Amino acid sequence: MTRALVTGITGQDGLYLAELLLSKGYEVFGLVRGQNNPKYDLVRQQVPGVQLLTGDLTDLSSLMRALETSEPTEVYNLGAISFVAYSWENAHVTTEVTAKGVLNILEATRLFCGPTPDAVRFYQASSSEMFGKVQQVPQSEQTLLWPRSPYGVAKVFGHYMTINYRESYGMHASSGILFNHESPRRGPEFVTRKVSMAVARIALGLQETVSMGNLDARRDWGFAGDYVDAMHRMLQQPVADDYVVSTGRTHSIRELLDVAFARVGIDDWGRHVELDKRFLRPAEVDLLIGDSAKARSVLDWQPTVSFEQLVHMMVDADLAAARP
Ligand code: G4F
Numbered sequence: 001m002t003r004a005l006v007t008g009i010t011g012q013d014g015l016y017l018a019e020l021l022l023s024k025g026y027e028v029f030g031l032v033r034g035q036n037n038p039k040y041d042l043v044r045q046q047v048p049g050v051q052l053l054t055g056d057l058t059d060l061s062s063l064m065r066a067l068e069t070s071e072p073t074e075v076y077n078l079g080a081i082s083f084v085a086y087s088w089e090n091a092h093v094t095t096e097v098t099a100k101g102v103l104n105i106l107e108a109t110r111l112f113c114g115p116t117p118d119a120v121r122f123y124q125a126s127s128s129e130m131f132g133k134v135q136q137v138p139q140s141e142q143t144l145l146w147p148r149s150p151y152g153v154a155k156v157f158g159h160y161m162t163i164n165y166r167e168s169y170g171m172h173a174s175s176g177i178l179f180n181h182e183s184p185r186r187g188p189e190f191v192t193r194k195v196s197m198a199v200a201r202i203a204l205g206l207q208e209t210v211s212m213g214n215l216d217a218r219r220d221w222g223f224a225g226d227y228v229d230a231m232h233r234m235l236q237q238p239v240a241d242d243y244v245v246s247t248g249r250t251h252s253i254r255e256l257l258d259v260a261f262a263r264v265g266i267d268d269w270g271r272h273v274e275l276d277k278r279f280l281r282p283a284e285v286d287l288l289i290g291d292s293a294k295a296r297s298v299l300d301w302q303p304t305v306s307f308e309q310l311v312h313m314m315v316d317a318d319l320a321a322a323r324p
Helices: 012-023 039-046 061-071 084-089 090-112 150-169 191-203 224-235 252-265 293-298 308-323
Strands: 003-007 027-030 051-054 076-077 123-129 170-180 210-212 242-245 273-275
Touching: 003 012, 003 061, 003 308, 012 039, 012 224, 027 039, 027 061, 039 051, 039 061, 051 061, 061 090, 061 210, 076 090, 084 090, 084 150, 090 123, 090 150, 123 150, 150 170, 150 293, 170 224, 191 252, 224 242, 224 293, 242 293, 252 308
Parallel strands: 003 027, 003 076, 027 051, 076 123, 123 170, 170 242, 210 273
Antiparallel strands: none
């Protein structure tokens, strides 16, 4: 039986990846941080087949223990402080977890592998946020990185450290440069879920308005379930590499609002949306659109859910959850 260790198991991607790996017959171990983490119960409920281990990306010895217990052949490093807006106010802890945490798990994996550095296949969750002030449209694996947030800077560190461990030690370490990916499991702080939850509550008469930031930013949004499949495909390749994972289509926050409100029969959403400067960022990533040609040809991967289907899926799920 193939064994996988997943950090960040409590997040959207961790849950979808665990389901995928379990369906393929893997034994799955998930790393959970902290004492009495309330998300233990969420993971037990949603993916009961996962074996949970305690550990922290900032604590090298806890990672080594988790590797010794799980004895994985695949490690997926999805753990991070992932909310970009939070990273300006908490740049130091973002750097500790999202940047130096990658170094810790790479080093723990290298030590665990001993004389056979490619015995464990390693996946690093890199991000389109690394493109920041984009230097090319669309963005590919070759595009110069120009991060615009402490989170983006931390992800760049993790990305290059992964490449460096591959090149220095011969590790089978791959990096997935994933563009925004969403689902009904998305945290409520991210814009898609914030909108889908608010639209559902507005449709049901439970709230009147939602406060938003920059409506002109554009993102390449895909479905998280499709994106974890790309992660798995990367680790099945004979040679490790880096891949952009994206839909190749971009939409503004305004278009997100159009589709979400239209789903509940509201065409003129202006009276339901208030602009609030508190949601503006010190530096914005204005335009993301990915060129995933390499993933499509080498991994034989492609997205299966359109932007409209994704937004409908999220609004429908939040309507079902919010109905009294
Ligand atoms: O949903 P967001 O918070 O996602 P963001 O910043 O693009 O980051 C997400 O995707 C990255 C991949 O590129 C990941 F690496 C990262 O971990 C995370 O998953 O914001 C999307 C856009 C931004 O331009 C933001 O300014 O939406 C804009 N926005 C406008 N009003 C808002 C709001 N974002 C949030 N969260 N809340 C608002 O009210």
